[in-house]
Amino acid sequence: MHICSTxxxxxxxxxRVNLINSLSGFKSANLIGTKDKHGQENLSIVSSVFHIGANPPLIGMIIRPHSVPRHTLENIIETGSYTINHVNADIFEQAHQTSARYDKNISEFDAVGLQAEYKGTFTAxxxxxxxxKMAVKLVSTQTIELNQTELVIGQITDIFLEDELAYCxxxxVDLERLxxxxxxGLDKYHTTTAIARLSYAKCDKPLSHIETSPKSEA
Amino acid sequence: MHICSTxxxxxxxxxRVNLINSLSGFKSANLIGTKDKHGQENLSIVSSVFHIGANPPLIGMIIRPHSVPRHTLENIIETGSYTINHVNADIFEQAHQTSARYDKNISEFDAVGLQAEYKGTFTAxxxxxxxxKMAVKLVSTQTIELNQTELVIGQITDIFLEDELAYCxxxxVDLERLxxxxxxGLDKYHTTTAIARLSYAKCDKPLSHIETSPKSEA
Incomplete structure (x- = not known):
């Protein structure tokens, strides 16, 4: 089956939105937590969080123009800080519901039934x-002129892992354990089943499977 | 468990590479097919392909500096065209093997045992x-100065779907059917199991589950 430009x-x-959103393959599901300078909380699901680099630890995401998570972008620019929280199978419906167009003075935490948690000196x-969950410090925002989406890049400053055995x-990090x-696409959620972890690929050596054990048992 | 900046x-x-690569959540797995101007083929697995927009249909990816898929970036800039091909469970080992540092004069297709396919007038x-699989036309490349990675943005011109029943x-597109x-992380591969497709979220309405049927049966 061939679908051409026309x-x-x-x-x-x-x-078109459903089709094109399906083409990149599986996506991450994360909740972005922010607060504006008056203390108003916001929470928004984002499917475009992606790895940029490990040193420094940089993480990127695409924020659409004039769409729901715009409060998120405003808050990030206003305060320079945000949190990224993995969506798990117990909260995927609440997470999806954050994409509704709530007024700015409504906290999506309250509206969808998730609980805001404050840690140490982090404002978000x-x-x-x-x-x-991660605390992230804004590093840069840039507009992708082609369609006026915003590329937001942040540096991960702190990582909070609720299950130590997931850290190998x-x-x-064993995401399945979490x-x-x-x-x-836009709206289908999946759990996963591991096929294998593969060794670092070399030209002259066959791949092997990596067995992973928790760091705390090492 | 708290892991701080220090x-x-x-x-x-x-x-650090394994940890930070795990933090964004699940990633897409795609093979990027290119050819240089002399006709030398290249194939490279990329885990950072992401959706940018549906109209025009734009797709992005991050290419690391001076690392294995650099031939890919050179070929894309040289010819302006590339293909993006979903990795499926039957070929994940061959796909992973393309990340080995093969010389430029070696086609990863031959080296790992995948077959190059040419369609119509597409050179890649x-x-x-x-x-x-998609045919993609290069639209822009920009260096992310923070770590010298390259953001490559392309426009999807053609989509080839080998199983019409996956088009809903x-x-x-039902990726599980494909x-x-x-x-x-860097190297763990997973199959998926659907939990649910959720309806468009509205402030004043509970979510419902979307039942998906093939377009060809509509």
Missing amino acids: DIENLNKLT PFVLQSKL HDGF NTVALS | DIENLNKLT PFVLQSKL HDGF NTVALS
Whole structure:
């Protein structure tokens, strides 16, 4: 089956949005926690969080223009800080519900039934029910001129892992143990089943499977 | 368990790479097919392909500096065109093996045992064994100055879907039907199991589950 440029252009808006959103493959599902300078909380699901680099530890996300998570972007720019919280299978419906267009003076935490958690001196709220959460410091925002989306890059300053056994001997985090979900398209949520962890690929050596054990048992 | 900035800095390189690569959540797994101007093929697995926008249909990816897939970036800039091919559970080992540092004059297709497929007038090679593949036209490259990675943005011009029943009534593509895999960390591959597709979230209405049927049966 071949869908060409003209076919894509001629699709109705919703069909095109569903189709194109499916093409990148599986996506991460994260909740972005922020607060404005007056203390108003905001929580927003984002499916475009991606790894940029390990040293310094940089993480990026795409924020759409003039769409729901715009309060998130305003708050991040206003305060320079935010949290990223993995969505797990116990909270995926509440997480999805944060994408509704709530007024700015409504906290999505309250509206969807998730609990804001404050840790140490961090001003941005974490999600209590999430099992892997990060404090992130804004590093840069840049507009992608082609469609006016915003690329937001932050540096991970702190990692909170609610299950120590998910932290493995070589630094790998076992997302399945945390029940972290994957997203496809705009709105489908999935749990995962491991096939294998593969060794570092070399030209002259066959791949082997890596067995992973918790760091705390090492 | 709390891992702070100083802890992250003090980790050995490999542990830090494994840890930070785990934090964004599940990732897409795609093979990027290119050719240089002399006709030399290249194939490279990339875990950072992400959706940017549906209209125009834009897709992004992060290419690391001076690392294995650099031939990919050179070829994309040289020819302006590339293919993106979903990795499925039947070819994840071959796909992973493309990350080995093969010389430029070696085609990763031959080295790992995948078959290059040419379609119509497209110069870049597709992966025969992939069930969802796209022809992409380069739109822009920009260096992320913070760590010298490259953000590559392309426009999807053509979509090839090997199983028509995966294309659903509302444009959604059923990635599970295609056996598309998800990645976590640097090197762990997963199949997925659907939990649910959720309706568009509204402030004043509870979510419902969307039942998806193939477009061809509509």
